[in-house]
Amino acid sequence: MRKISFSADYGYSDLADASAVDELLLLFVDCVDNEYCLDFLGCFIDYPTTSVLIDYFISKLSGNNRKLIVLTDLLLPEDILLKLLFIGSKYVVVEKSEVSVVDCVKLSSRENNMCITVKVYGQENNIIREYLYG
Amino acid sequence: MDKDSSLIYLFEAIDRVIRFLMHIQDVRSQFYDYDDNQAKTSLVYIKSYEDAVDKLLNILVLLYDKICGESFQEESAYRTIEGIIKTIGLLHNELHYLPRPSEPIELKRFGRIINKSIIGFNDYKVGDELAEKPSYPIYLSESISESAYLTDPIQEIKKYYINPLICQVNGEFGLSLDRCEFEYVESALFHLSIPRIDANNPIRWPSLIHEVAHKLMRNEYFKSGGIYEDFIELYDFSAREEMDTMMSNNGLTKEVVKKWLIECWCDLLGCIMMGPSFWFSQNSAFLFGRSTIEKKEGYPTPYFRLRLMNVILRHRFGEMISDDVVKVMNLSMSLSKAFELELQENLFNNSAYRNLFVFFRIFFLKHFFSVDGESGGFLDRRMNESIASIVRYKNLADGDAMNIARKKLAKGYPIPSIRVDGDVFKERPAQIQEILHIANIYRNTGMQEEVFNILREEISDVKTKLMAIFKRFDMSVLRSIQVSEWFDLYDSESKIGDMIYDESQQPEKGYGLLNDNYIYQKIKSDELVIIPIMNISDQLGSTSFDIRLGTSLQVYMHTKYGVVDFVSGDVLGNSRTLDLDYLESFTISPSQFVLGHSMEYIKLPVDMAAQVEGRSSFARLGLQVHMTAGFVDPGFEGVLTFEIYNAGHNPIKLYPGLRIGQLRFIQISEPMRPYNRNIDAKYGGLLVQHESKQFKDSEVGKIKEKINEYHFKCR
Numbered sequence: 001m002r003k004i005s006f007s008a009d010y011g012y013s014d015l016a017d018a019s020a021v022d023e024l025l026l027l028f029v030d031c032v033d034n035e036y037c038l039d040f041l042g043c044f045i046d047y048p049t050t051s052v053l054i055d056y057f058i059s060k061l062s063g064n065n066r067k068l069i070v071l072t073d074l075l076l077p078e079d080i081l082l083k084l085l086f087i088g089s090k091y092v093v094v095e096k097s098e099v100s101v102v103d104c105v106k107l108s109s110r111e112n113n114m115c116i117t118v119k120v121y122g123q124e125n126n127i128i129r130e131y132l133y134g
Numbered sequence: 135m136d137k138d139s140s141l142i143y144l145f146e147a148i149d150r151v152i153r154f155l156m157h158i159q160d161v162r163s164q165f166y167d168y169d170d171n172q173a174k175t176s177l178v179y180i181k182s183y184e185d186a187v188d189k190l191l192n193i194l195v196l197l198y199d200k201i202c203g204e205s206f207q208e209e210s211a212y213r214t215i216e217g218i219i220k221t222i223g224l225l226h227n228e229l230h231y232l233p234r235p236s237e238p239i240e241l242k243r244f245g246r247i248i249n250k251s252i253i254g255f256n257d258y259k260v261g262d263e264l265a266e267k268p269s270y271p272i273y274l275s276e277s278i279s280e281s282a283y284l285t286d287p288i289q290e291i292k293k294y295y296i297n298p299l300i301c302q303v304n305g306e307f308g309l310s311l312d313r314c315e316f317e318y319v320e321s322a323l324f325h326l327s328i329p330r331i332d333a334n335n336p337i338r339w340p341s342l343i344h345e346v347a348h349k350l351m352r353n354e355y356f357k358s359g360g361i362y363e364d365f366i367e368l369y370d371f372s373a374r375e376e377m378d379t380m381m382s383n384n385g386l387t388k389e390v391v392k393k394w395l396i397e398c399w400c401d402l403l404g405c406i407m408m409g410p411s412f413w414f415s416q417n418s419a420f421l422f423g424r425s426t427i428e429k430k431e432g433y434p435t436p437y438f439r440l441r442l443m444n445v446i447l448r449h450r451f452g453e454m455i456s457d458d459v460v461k462v463m464n465l466s467m468s469l470s471k472a473f474e475l476e477l478q479e480n481l482f483n484n485s486a487y488r489n490l491f492v493f494f495r496i497f498f499l500k501h502f503f504s505v506d507g508e509s510g511g512f513l514d515r516r517m518n519e520s521i522a523s524i525v526r527y528k529n530l531a532d533g534d535a536m537n538i539a540r541k542k543l544a545k546g547y548p549i550p551s552i553r554v555d556g557d558v559f560k561e562r563p564a565q566i567q568e569i570l571h572i573a574n575i576y577r578n579t580g581m582q583e584e585v586f587n588i589l590r591e592e593i594s595d596v597k598t599k600l601m602a603i604f605k606r607f608d609m610s611v612l613r614s615i616q617v618s619e620w621f622d623l624y625d626s627e628s629k630i631g632d633m634i635y636d637e638s639q640q641p642e643k644g645y646g647l648l649n650d651n652y653i654y655q656k657i658k659s660d661e662l663v664i665i666p667i668m669n670i671s672d673q674l675g676s677t678s679f680d681i682r683l684g685t686s687l688q689v690y691m692h693t694k695y696g697v698v699d700f701v702s703g704d705v706l707g708n709s710r711t712l713d714l715d716y717l718e719s720f721t722i723s724p725s726q727f728v729l730g731h732s733m734e735y736i737k738l739p740v741d742m743a744a745q746v747e748g749r750s751s752f753a754r755l756g757l758q759v760h761m762t763a764g765f766v767d768p769g770f771e772g773v774l775t776f777e778i779y780n781a782g783h784n785p786i787k788l789y790p791g792l793r794i795g796q797l798r799f800i801q802i803s804e805p806m807r808p809y810n811r812n813i814d815a816k817y818g819g820l821l822v823q824h825e826s827k828q829f830k831d832s833e834v835g836k837i838k839e840k841i842n843e844y845h846f847k848c849r
Contacts, residue, residue, distance in 0.1 A: 046495075
C-alpha cells in the first residue's frame with residue numbers, strides 16, 4: 001500500500017488550489033500500485049480539485065484487489081462528505097438524481113472493481129468514523 | 135512570502151502611492167491652478183505631501199530591484215511594503231488639511247446600483263414599520279477604508295450642546311422650543327464613504343455593497359428566525375457533540391460563529407450583486423486594512439472569506455470564472471494565504487476552522503441557491519424583478535467576449551459595449567459588473583506588467599509614467615461605466631440584419647468618399663474602431679456614420695484678463711468641465727460656445743481620413759458642431775471634439791447620446807506621418823474633450839522667447 005500524506009510528507013496543505021494540485025500530481029507520474037491511502041489530514045480541500053486528485057490515483061490503481069483509502073478530519077454527514085470528495089469525478093459519479101449519494105459511491109466502486117474506505121479522524125487523532133464502499 | 139507574492143504586494147503598495155499622488159494633483163488642479171498669492175502659499179503645503187509620498191515611491195522602486203535580484207530577503211521586503219502602506223494610511227488621515235476635490239459623476243451611477251439593490255428588498259422596514267426606501271449617498275472621507283455610517287456625524291453635538299441650549303433658553307426665558315429638540319432617526323442618516331484617494335478608482339467601489347448588506351440583513355430572511363439558528367440546523371447530525379466540543383475548544387463560540395456568519399453573508403450578497411469584481415475589491419480592502427487598522431478580533435480571516443466567496447462565484451458565475459481568471463484570483467489571493475499561514479491557528483493547521491469552512495460553504499450554497507433542489511432559496515424568495523435586472527449580466531457573461539474587451543482595455547480603449555457573437559455586427563451595453571470584472575483582470579495582469587516594465591527604467595521618469603498608466607486606466611473604466619448606462623437607454627434591436635452588405639464590393643484604394651458597405655466592412659473587421667456602436671442601422675448612412683454627443687462639456691467664461699493670450703498663458707483656467715450624469719442635460723444659450731466630445735471613441739486606420747459634419751435636423755435649429763476644424767487626420771485615435779455654437783435664437787437642451795454630428799470617411803493613400811505617429815500631435819487618445827493646446831505650438835514658444843529677450847534688454 002502506498003500512503004500519501006499530502007500535508008505532512010509533501011507540504012501541500014492547500015488542495016483547493018488547482019495549480020498546486022497540478023504541480024503535486026507531477027510527483028506521482030510513475031506511481032503504480034493496487035492500494036493507495038490518500039491522507040488529507042491537515043489539508044484544505046474543496047471540489048473540483050479534490051476529485052481531480054482522487055481520479056488521478058484511481059487511474060493509477062492496478063491489479064485485482066484495488067483499494068482506495070481516504071483519510072480526512074472533516075466531521076461532515078456522510079453524504080455531504082462524499083459529495084465534497086467526489087463531485088466532478090469521472091470514476092465515482094455522485095450526481096445521479098434517482099440514487100442516494102452513498103449508493104452512488106457503492107455502485108461506482110463496484111463498476112470500477114475497487115474498494116473505497118473513508119476514515120474520519122477527530123482532533124485527538126483518533127478514528128471516529130469509518131465508511132466502507134464496494 | 136515568495137517572490138511572486140512579494141511582487142503582488144509591491145504592486146498594491148505602488149497603487150496606493152500613485153493614487154495618493156494623483157489625488158494631490160487633482161487637488162492642485164481643482165483649487166490652486168491659478169496665479170495668486172494664496173495659491174502659492176497653499177502649494178508649499180501640497181508640496182510637503184508630495185515630497186513625503188515621492189520618498190515612499192523611491193523606496194518601492196529600489197525595492198523592486200531587490201525583489202528581482204538574487205539577494206532577495208522576503209521578510210525585509212514584506213516589512214518595508216507593509217510599512218509603506220501603513221504610512222500612506224496615516225498620510226491619508228491627514229488629508230483633511232487639503233480641500234476635497236469633487237466626486238466623479240460615475241460614483242453616482244454606482245450609488246444608483248446600490249439603491250436599486252435596496253429597492254430589490256421590497257419589504258424594507260425600519261423597526262416594525264414598512265419604510266420608504268432610503269437613498270444612500272456616498273461621500274469621500276479621510277479614512278483609508280470603506281465605511282458605512284449609521285449615525286449622524288454631528289449627533290453628539292446636537293444631543294450634548296444644541297439640545298441643552300434649547301432647554302436653557304426654555305428655562306431662562308420661559309419659551310417653549312420643545313419641538314426644536316433633535317431626535318435621533320437612524321434610517322435617514324445611513325451613508326457610505328470611500329477613501330479620498332479612491333474617488334476615481336471604481337474597482338474599489340464594490341466593497342461598499344458589503345456595508346449596505348449589513349444594513350439590509352434581517353432575521354426574517356432565515357427560516358428559523360436567525361442566521362445562526364438556520365446554520366446549526368445544518369449540522370444537526372450524529373457528530374454534533376464532537377463538533378460542538380471541537381468548536382468550543384478552538385474559541386468558536388456561538389457569538390463568534392454568528393459574527394462570522396453575518397460577515398460572510400454580507401460578503402456573499404456582494405458577490406451575487408457585483409460578481410467577481412466584489413471579490414477583487416474585498417481582496418484589496420483586506421490588504422490595506424491589514425496594515426492600517428488593528429486586527430479585528432472575532433472576524434473570519436481574509437483568506438477564509440475570500441475562499442468562501444470563491445465558492446459562491448464559481449457556483450453562480452461559472453462562465454466568467456475561466457481558468458485564466460482562476461489563475462489571476464489565486465495569485466492575488468496568495469498574499470492573504472501568506473498572511474493566513476503567519477497566524478498561529480489557521481485554516482490549514484486547525485481542523486476546527488476547516489470544518490467550519492466546509493459547513494459555511496454548504497450552508498450558504500443552500501441558503502442562497504437551494505442547491506439540494508428544495509424550493510425557496512434566499513434569492514428566489516427575496517429578489518424580485520428589480521434585483522434580477524441588476525444581476526442579469528450573469529446570463530450575458532461570455533468568457534471569450536470578455537477576453538476581447540480586456541485586450542481593448544489594454545490598448546487604452548473604453549469598454550462600454552460588448553460585441554454580440556454572430557455574422558451580423560451587433561453590440562450590447564456592457565454591464566457595470568462586466569466592466570469592473572474586465573478591469574480587475576487587466577489590472578492584475580497586463581497593467582501589472584506595464585508597471586513593472588516602468589520600474590526597470592530610469593527613476594526620474596518613473597513617477598510620471600506610472601501616473602499616466604493609472605490615470606488612463608481609471609479614465610477608461612470610468613468612461614465605460616458612464617457611457618454604458620446611456621447605451622442601456624438607447625439599446626434597441628438593430629435592423630442591420632435586414633440590410634444587405636456585399637462583402638465582395640470593396641472599393642479600390644484612393645476611391646475617395648466611402649459608402650456604407652465599405653464602412654460596415656471596416657468596422658466589422660476592426661480596422662475602423664468606433665466604440666460604442668449603439669445602433670448601427672440608425673447610425674450608418676449611405677456615405678456617413680452618425681456620432682453622438684458625449685457626457686462631458688467644457689463651458690467657457692470670460693478670461694480673468696479679458697483676453698486670450700497664449701503667450702502669457704492667460705487662456706488657461708477660463709473654462710470649467712461639466713460632467714453630465716445619467717438623464718441630465720445642458721442648455722446652450724443663443725451665441726454660447728462650448729466644447730463637447732463624441733460619445734464614440736474612434737481609431738482611424740492610417741489610410742483613412744474623416745470629416746466631421748453636423749446633421750441637418752440640428753443645423754435647422756442653428757446648432758453648429760464644429761468651428762472650421764472638422765477634419766480628422768488618418769491614424770487619429772480618441773474621442774472627437776465638437777466645437778458647439780448655438781447660432782439660433784432659442785436656448786437648446788443638449789442630452790448625451792443625441793446624434794448631433796456625422797462622420798464621412800475618405801480612403802487615401804497611406805501618408806508618411808499619420809496622426810498617431812506625429813510626436814507633436816496634441817489631441818490623440820483623449821477620452822473627453824480638451825481645451826485648446828495652442829500654447830504648445832512652436833510659434834508660441836518662439837514669440838515668448840523673443841518677448842522675454844526684449845524685456846531683459848530693456849531692463
